Amino acid sequence: MSRKHPIISITGSSGAGTTSVMRTFAQIFRREGVTAAFVEGDSFHRFDRAEMKAAMAQAQASGDSTFSHFGPEANLLDQLEELFRSYGETGSGKVRRYLHDEGEAAPYGQEPGTFTPWEALPDSTDVLFYEGLHGAVVTDNVDVAQYADLKIGVVPVINLEWIQKLHRDRESRGYSAEAVTETILRRMPDYVNYLCPQFSYTDVNFQRVPVVDTSNPFIARTIPLADESMLIIRFRDPHGIDFPYLLSMIHDSFMSRPNTIVCPGGKMDLAMQLIFTPMILRLMDRRRTELTLQG
Template identity: 75%
Template sequence: MSEHHPIIAITGSSGAGTTSVTRTFQNIFRREGVNAAIVEGDSFHRYDRKEMKLRQAEAEQAGNMNFSHFGAENNLFPELEALFRDYAATGTGRRRRYLHDTEEAAPYQQEPGTFTPWEDLQKDTDLLFYEGLHGAVVTPEVNVAQHPDLLIGVVPVINLEWIQKLYRDKTQRGYSTEAVTDTILRRMPDYVNYICPQFTHTHVNFQRVPVVDTSNPFIARDIASADESLCVIRFSNPKGIDFPYLLNMIHNSWMSRANTIVVPGGKMELAMQLIFTPFIWRMMERRKRALGTRDRKGEKL
């Protein structure tokens, strides 16, 4: 953690909705004039799309039916921790980009599913913002979770998460229901061992809960809308959270536990704006004071 170079990390499974949370933070950054270095977790996968398919086929031939993007062997956890550690210490670090589709790949004249070369982060950023699968991962070898100043988990109830993944992968990526189902099953051990444990380290968790029937996600025709959902927001440490203010600002919300507020699904973005804007203010104020103190000592900024 660093007052000079703070880090915010959003962590959640594939299809959990972390991208939507990222858009909310980008709106906050734009409104508050925060210059953020944004890093996508997919860029820390070990293999590009073609090589991952080859490795998966080899793993299956060897009897490993659970080879997935969620596990340690297929991700660069030490490099991710190094980025967080270096940024917290110096405001610098190295990253690359994963090019998901033709539109993203075109400016780099590369194929979709490939990585750009490693490069240094842009200079003089106010904070680092990470969004991906492993922002709070802890293994015997690495502890990524110790570095972010603000860790946010996004974890819909499992059936809703699967519906969101099925809908996205079928409509946006052209996969069949059978192919997506196979991916879900293949990832399950790594989901249990690498994704779920992260939510014990997060500072705030957002869990969307549908209030419509999602009992068989594999036949669902659409995703439960925001108005057909509730959002459960849990704080690991509720000290300093102004719950009366949130309850007053977000109609039809209530406290389910001393550290948990429940809001209508359609108010999830409003809740994020109300909760995290003060966090950003405090981060930037602490950074300003810390940099000012360093400057007065005559050290190089």
């Protein structure tokens, strides 16, 4: 953790909704005049698209049917840890971009599914903002979680997560339902061993729970709407959280445990604005104080 160069990390599975959370934070940063360095977790994959396909085929040929982007072997977790450490100490670090499609790749003159060259983060940013699979990962070899000042988990219940992934990958990426299902099954061991444990390190977890039938996610025709869901917000440390204020501002909300608020799913953006704006402002006040003391 760093008083001078704070780090915020959003972690969640593919299809969990972390990108929507990133947009909410971008709004807060713009409104409060905070300059953020945005880092996507995909940029720390070990292999580009063609290399990953070859690595998966090689793993399958050797009897490993569980090789996935969720596990450490397919990612540069040591370099992600180094980025967090470096930014916390110096406000800088090395990053690159993963180019998902033609639109992202065209400005670089590269093919989709490739990485841009490594380069230094922009100068004079106020905060590092990470969004991806491993923002709070801890393994025998790396501890990314220790460097982040604010860690947020985005964790829909598993059937909803699968529905969101199935619809996104079929409609936006052209995959068949069978291919997406195979990916879900292949990733499951890494999901259990490397993604789920992160949500014990996160400071705040947002879990969307549908109130409609999602018992068979593989035949669901539509994604349950936000208004067809409840949102569970869990604080790892409830000290300093103004629960009466949050309950008064988020209508139809209640507390299910001393550290947990439940509210309508459509209130997610409002809840995030109310919860994280003061947290971000405290990080910025702490940063300004540290810079003044050192300046």
